Amino acid sequence: MSFLKSLKLLAAGLTLIAQGHAAAITYPQVALGGGYETVITITNPNAETWTGQLSFKKGTGADFPAALKAEGQSIGATSGWTIGPGDTARLVITAEGAATSGYLQITTQSGPPESELITAVFFRLRGSTGSAVDLVGSYAAKPARKAIFPIDRSSNSDTGIALLNTTDAQNPVLFTLRDASGMKLQEVALADAGQVAMMASEIFDELPKTFLGSVTVESSEPVHLLVLRLEISQGLIQLTGTVPLPLLAPRSEVNTLEFEPVALQYSEALDCIVAVASNPDRLAIYDAAANKAEYISLSASPTDLSLSPDGLFAAVGHGGNSVSYLDLLNRKVEKVVPVSTPFNEVILGRNGLVYLLAQPRKVLTLRISDGQLTSVDFFSAPEFPFGRFHPYSDSFYLTGVDYGSRVSRFDTQDGVPRYDHESSSSVYGYPREQFEFSEDGKRIFTSGGEVLRISEVRSQDLVTNGRIPTYVVHVCHSAEIGRIAVIPRLTSSLEAIGTELWVYDYETLGRRAALTLPSFPPDTTAASHGRYVFYDNAGTKLFVLLEANPNSGVTSGRYGVAVYDVADLEN
Structure with missing residues (x-):
């Protein structure tokens, strides 16, 4: 069998199915006949009997055209099955005639709904001796209007797709080819009804013979x-299947900012983004939902920002020489305090105390009311640290810029910082770039993807509590809806960009959705860079700070905020 024919039959692996039974378990690709057989396993873990149908379809929903058998017994293209409480059934489906591909739907007639069944499907090709020579897993796919998959072409590998459009009218499907950096190369619209198997090169006439990138559908x-993905090695065909991630296409608006943020955080008390910027030097209180900003002038260029745990005050560092203390509720600068010892980072604590991170391994405590400055050396503290004050305790947490740094906890019950302990394992990636607390204060999300537990019980504090399987540009949590929004960084490099947004369940850390960030400015084709992400207090809006791609040629208005309705993300 030829390379092209194998790919079109075995793995016409991207299959698009519209309409059909709304709740059906849909396996978009199966193969039967010509030596192929499909193996179906169904487990009913429930306390009642399940009765349902297995329907083998082709094209726009027609019955599978070949005579089918299950375990050697003839069955129709649609057949009824019953599985008792707690039972598992395994069916080997074969067909007469030439090899034919189609799709499978499993639907419930009585008993537990489809969502409460556990199913697995694969199909295999048996050679002349009866042994399996190819084995391909198929997957129950969930519907989405937009999705993305990788494409990898070389002298011995390729990617094949199939389009199965079961709508009565033509339903154009748009394919967008992007290179490895996210740059758009070509768009092609296909309006074929039924099932069409194609190589990627048959869709994109500009696709190079050697290529790495992605396709959005x-x-x-x-x-x-x-x-x-198909790969040939020593004459053998190896097919590797995965379910592409649905990329949501929610309604969104992108607003250009009138300032270029140097640093920013989200104030839950104000339900606004708080940012500092230069030229002119000012602090912005930005209501992203209303696209409205209020400004407080600063006396010098800002280099760092920290909000108080209650979100009502801000400390702004000015080049390691002074600190401005601002009342955000009343929109005014309370005081500007010079600092005699150079510092790198600002952490605003409680009761008007500011903790300044200096070198080498030094923590300064600045009392805003009288400008008193005290210094404590911590030889166990990370070098070049980054820190956050915990939202509900009297502690702040530090980590270092070095790859593999640990997270350390410092207590400040009487205002004086005291080193307490550190995480039991290293935090891989480059944590200084970003780590954030969960909104409930029970977890830390690091830029290496590690998730640490926060607890007042020392033995349970800073203990690994899961992992987000990616490096992170920025992350935020909404306790209201139990979701985590992540801008992923696909490599550990600080220069790696984030062009997507992923949504996770807070409890399980299971990924629920993903979307490609919009181009910015909107009239460019270059992928924007996602820098920060924030939920509003109610968990109904999601805000993503975008920076224009340097390749776009934009020199002013380089930052914007994309506003999403969370309800769209959850569809």
Whole structure:
């Protein structure tokens, strides 16, 4: 069998299915006949019997055209099955005639709904001796209007796709090819009804023979997606299948900022982004939902920003020489305090105390009321540290810029910082770039992806509590809806950019959705860089700070905020 024919049949691996049974378990790709057989396993873990149907379809929903058998017994293209409480059934489906591909839907007639079944499907090709020579997993895919999959071409590898459009009318599907940096190369719209298997090069006439990048698929109707990568090694065909991640296409607006932020945080008390900027030197209180900013003038160029745990005050560092203390509720600068010892980072604590991180391994305590400055050396503290004050305790946490640094806790019950302990394991990545507390104060999310527990019980504090499987540009948590929003950084390099937004469940750390960030400015084709992400207090809005891609040629108005309705992200 030829390379092209194998790919089109075995793995016409991206399959798009519109309409159909709304709750059906849909396996977009199966193969039968010509030596192929499909193996289906269904477990009913419930206390009641499940009765349902297995429907083998092709094209726009027609019955599978070949005579089918299950365990050697003839069955129809749609057949009824019953599985008792706690039972598991395994069916080997074969067909007469030539090899044919199609799709499978499993639907409930009585008993537990489809969502409460556990299913697995694979298909395999048996050679002349009866042994399996190819084994391909298929996947139950969830519907989405937009999705993305990787494409990797070389002399011995390729990517194949299939389009299965079951709508009665033509439903154009848009394919967008991007290179490894996210730059758009070509767009192609296909309006074929039924099932069409194609190599990626048959869609994109500008696709190089050696290529690494991605393809985004967009449809006006919800579709199911699979992707399969084919590789030839020593005459053998290896097919690797994965479910592409649905990329949501929510309604959003992108507003250009009138300032270029040097540093920023989100104030829950004000439900606003608080940022500092230069030229002119000022602090901005930005209501992202209303696209409205209020400004407080600063006496010098800002280099750092820290909000108080209650979000009502801000400390602004000015080049390691002075600190401005601001009342955000009343929109005014309370005091500007000169600092005689150079410092790098500002951490605003409680009761008007500011902790300044200096070198080497020194923590300064600045009392705003009278400018008193005290210094404590901590030889166990990380070098070049980054820190945050905990929102609900009298502690702040530090980590270092070095790869593999640990997170350290410092207590300040009487205002004087005292080193307490550090995490039991290293935090990989470059944590200084960013770490954030969860909104409930029970976790730390690091830029290396590690998640640490926060507890007043020392033995349980700074203990690994899961992992987000990516390096992180920025992360935020909404306790209101139990979601984590992440701008992923696909490598550990500080120069790596984030062009997507991923959404995770807070409890399980399971990924729920993803989307590609919009181009910014909107009239450019270059992928924007996501820098920060914030939920509003109610968990109904999501704000992403975007920076224009340096390749876009934009020199002013380089920052904007994309505003999403969270309800769209959860569809």
